[in-house]
Amino acid sequence: TTQLHKSITTVPEAGLHGLHGLMSRLLKTADRREFIKISQAVGMGFLIMGAIGYFIKLIHIPVNNVLVG
Structure with a gap:
């Protein structure tokens, strides 16, 4: 045992x-350089996702008006 x-x-x-x-x-x-690099990557992600969401919403508003109205 x-x-x-x-x-x-x-x-x-x-x-x-x-x-x-x-x-x-x-x-x-994280040191200063690494922090700035991560912050830029996160900021770019927010901008890209926001732009994608904006364009999807922009396309769906007229489509929704055609379907409903």
């Missing part, structure tokens, strides 16, 4: 070391 106990406890320890490395990589703070 001691061999089984050792094998059960060594697996989580190895997993915790990997988890610690993952968490340290994920929790690092």
